[in-house]
Amino acid sequence: MSIGFDYGTANCSVAKLVNGQVKPIPLVGEDYYIPSTLCAPTSEAVSEYLFRVLDIKPLDSVGENVLRRAIRVNDEEGLDIRSDDVRFGHEALNLYLEDPKDVYYVKSPKSFLGAMGLRDVQLSFFEDLVCAMMANIKRNTERAVEQDVTQAVIGRPVNFLGRGGEESNIQAEGILRRAANRAGFKDVEFQFEPVAAGLEYEASLTEDKNVLVVDIGGGTTDCSFLRMGPSWAGKQDRRDSLLAHSGQMVGGNDLDIFTAFKRFMSEFGMGTQTLAGLEIPTTQFWNPIAINDVQAQRKFYAHDNLKQLKLMLKDAKQPDKLRRLMELHQGTMGYAVIREAEQTKIALGEQESYLANIQLLSEAVSIPVLKSQMEEAIAIPTAKIQALVEEAINQSGIKPDVVYMTGGSARSPILTGAVRNILPHTDIVSGNYFGSVTAGLARWSSLIYS
Structure with missing residues (x-):
């Protein structure tokens, strides 16, 4: 049996095509989505x-x-690995939140796969992470459908990273392919995530249109400008329908x-x-929360950095605040x-407005945030998303008939408004924000494996 497999930055989901209809497959109980987390x-x-x-x-x-x-x-730590030692999805998050400092927790390993300059052992470990998650999803899928699942079309972004170019893409896709093969998928193909989302939207069209798909996911934003409609439906060779692509590592995580x-x-x-009037280095506040940057995480949580934080705390004008940063390090929070x-x-x-609440090891920190303040805070990633939309339009040389927005972060009215500012006279539509990529992958899987 073949499936469409959205190995997402925020969530993973799978689906199959039955008699022309997309059927999502439950992965945990009745839930169709499992967060991309491992503990x-x-x-x-x-x-x-x-x-x-x-x-x-x-x-x-x-x-x-x-x-x-x-x-x-x-062995040195006396660990006897059991079947319940590795948790996934919400179980992984709950275990981490119970005791952050005493477990290994990772969210969105897909964000790391295209990072350049990593050693072979680091890339091999990332492959193990992805393989463990894929194997869990494969087992749960087969339990739900009561069939062996050996073929999959896996979604991938246009660009895994904004830097690294095609070499980065080749590395990331290679990790995904090897991990999927080790997990038990015998046949694996890839499809751009925005193209997959477009294939699902195309199923609803009664006439041909020039469609700009804007897929704002957890880790990347990808745009595909496509000719779509009845004339293209069911065709495997769609090279002439692809007018433009753009993509970058900027999404919900950012x-x-x-x-x-x-x-x-x-x-x-x-x-x-500091007491000497020097500002505390900004990187000490960026690195602990840059969860999509493996190098930043390594630098902050390194043992040597703990020494640096202790020196900063000793020399701080406001030590109570710096003490919270120490807790972030000590608790891996x-x-x-x-x-x-x-x-x-x-x-x-x-x-x-919203009152944010961060529970540290020793206290709860409450922080009021206004909507206008968040809009200002995310101005840089918002501008990058707008630039990707403009790039796809410029590549194609034409204006779209319609913009199809998808991906979990596309629900944000701030981002919808940002796209509308670029195309004020173009209809903006949406479907299943979380499921359109998976559905399109299932359609493509049925077409190429039939």
Whole structure:
């Protein structure tokens, strides 16, 4: 059986096509979506979990070295890896929130896959992370449909990163393909996420149109300008229908990061000074919340940085605020801050103010945020999204008949308004913000594997 598989930055979902109709497949109970999160006792537990529990072996010598080291480290720490040691989705988040400092937690590993300059062992570990998540989704899918699932079309962004170019894309797609194969998918193909969303929208068209698909996901924004409609439906060769593509690593995560940085981090000492009148380095407030930047995370949570934070605390004019930053480090709580920024973003999509609440190890920090303040905070990623829309239009040389907006972050009236400012006289429509990519992938999967 074949499926469409949206391995998303924020959520994962799968679907199949039955008699021309897209059927989403429940992954956890009756839920069709599982957050792209993983939690384990240690990072090394993930690699040993694949080997011991799932009988998934490394593909090469680098992976074998990662596994051997993981087994050695876990043995030294007295860890006997069991089937329930690695959690996914909401279970992973809940376990992390219970005790952030004593578990390994990762959200949105897809954001790391295109990062350049990483060592082979780091890339191999990322592959293990993705493989564990994909294997969990495959098992849950097969349990729901009571069939083996061996073929998948997996969605991918136009560009995994804004830098790194095609080399970055090749690296990221290679990790996804190897992880999927190890998880048990024998046949794997990829489709651009905005093209997939467009295929789902096309099923509703009764006449041909020039459609600009704007897919604002958790990690990336992608635009595809497509000729769509009855004349194109059901065709595998659609090269002549693709007018333009643009994409960059800017999405819902960036909105959350900028909201946290601009509105929250002053409560952790950003903008304060040392006794000598020097400002505390801004990177100390950016790095803990930059959850889509593996290098920034490594720098902040490094043991050497703890020494630096202690020196800053000793020399701070407002030590109470800097002490909160110390708690972020000691409790590995950057994800908790971003989670509250995401709640703030969602709330301010419907109301004018919100009282954010960040629970630290020793206190709760309450921060009032106005909608206008959030709009100002996310001005930089909003402008990048607008630039991607303009780039796709300029590449095509024509104006679209309609803009189809999709992706979880496209629900934001701020971002809808930003696109409308570029195309004030063009209809903007939307469908299933979370499910259109998955549905289009299922349609493509049925077409190419039939």
